[in-house]
Amino acid sequence: MSVEKNIARLRRAKSTRAHIRNLGVARLSVLxxxxxxxxxxxxxxxxxxxxxASTLQADVxxxxxxxxxxxxxxxxGRVIAEKARAAGIEAVAFDRSGYRYHGRIKALADAAREGGLKF
Known part of the structure; x- marks a missing residue:
């Protein structure tokens, strides 16, 4: 990834996180x-x-x-939804960290929704 692409991604993430902070709900962040x-x-x-949750964990x-x-x-996505619900979190704001809502990011979000999290 070039430096310019990463800077643009971080700029997008910053504005999203500022909006989420104003909402005052738990934040599901993805890297x-x-x-x-x-x-x-x-x-x-x-x-x-x-x-x-991550792909480094043995159960995943x-x-x-x-x-x-x-x-x-x-x-x-399924594991993070299960753990969040066990901790008493039902609704979250999805912080995609500036990544496009596509591919792996979309698959994670859809699985978390199926697992019972509300975005």
């Missing part, structure tokens, strides 16, 4: 790398991580052919 996908649910003030890796495809993203 996408070439090899893995990470998801975290932050409290409404952003100070604590309530739940987290089980049965996956690859860590970097839509199937892996969907599994991360």
């Amino acid at each position: 996408r790398t070439g090899q893995h996908l990470y998801a975290q649910v932050f409290s409404s003030d952003g100070s604590t991580v309530i739940a987290s 890796k089980d049965g996956l052919k690859s860590n970097k495809n839509k199937d892996a993203a969907a599994k991360v």
Whole structure:
């Protein structure tokens, strides 16, 4: 990824996070790398991580052919929804971190919705 693309992505993420901060709800944040996908649910003030899931975790890796495809993203979405609901979180704001709502990001969001989270 070129430096310019990353700067543009971070600029988009900054404006989204400012809007989410005004909403005052928990935030489901996603980080996408070439090899893995990470998801975290932050409290409404952003100070604590309530739940987290990634393709590095053994329970997520089980049965996956690859860590970097839509199937892996969907599994991360299901796990993060399960952990967030166990912590008492029903509704979140989806912070896609400036990534396009497409591919792995969309697969994660759809699986989290199916898991019971409301965006």
